[in-house]
Amino acid sequence: MDQQKIKSIIESVLFISGEPVKISRIAKIAGVEKPEVENALMVLTGEYAQGRGMIIVRKEDEAQMATTPENAQIISELVKSEIQEGLSRASLEVLAIVAYRGPMSRLDVEAIRGVNCSFTLRTLLMRGLVERIDNPNDSRSYLYKISFDFLKKLGLESVNQLPDFESLSKDSRIDSVVVKNQEAGSQN
Helix, strand or coil: CCHHHHHHHHHHHHHHHCCCEEHHHHHHHHCCCHHHHHHHHHHHHHHHCCCCCEEEEEECCEEEEEECHHHHHHHHHHHHHHHHCCCCHHHHHHHHHHHHHCCEEHHHHHHHHCCCCHHHHHHHHHCCCEEEEECCCCCCCEEEEECHHHHHHHCCCCHHHCCCHHHHCCCHHHHHHHHHHHHHHHHC
């Protein structure tokens, strides 16, 4: 595969992920060897360093797309406004899924909603309504669960006090979607 295509895949994966991604995982997704991804990442990092709004940050065997430090003030204002505004319908849906079904992975949330939830989960994390923990079954991903702040803001002692918690937390239709998603993920 030519380097331009590998760079394109790297950009897409890093952009949509919103989180650090292992270089070996990018190589697997792209269907190329790890050194090819590392070379393309090095070229891409150099290209982004030339006055663009994005950079690629690398730490050990992971890479992540981020905004440039020069734009920190502008991004800070955007994030602040996101936190202060009301929750969007997408945020409320993701929050409900995590509250009733968590802890669960981003991929499981996306399987239930049918759309990418990276940015929505990021917003909920920044607002302190959900928290991210290591996934004991997959060291490459995280699980999301309701935070203490969420419970405090709703005046609840436990998620069990949410309306219809008993029936909604055990819906077999949702269980089947999550199981199918996990089975598909284990085959990759």
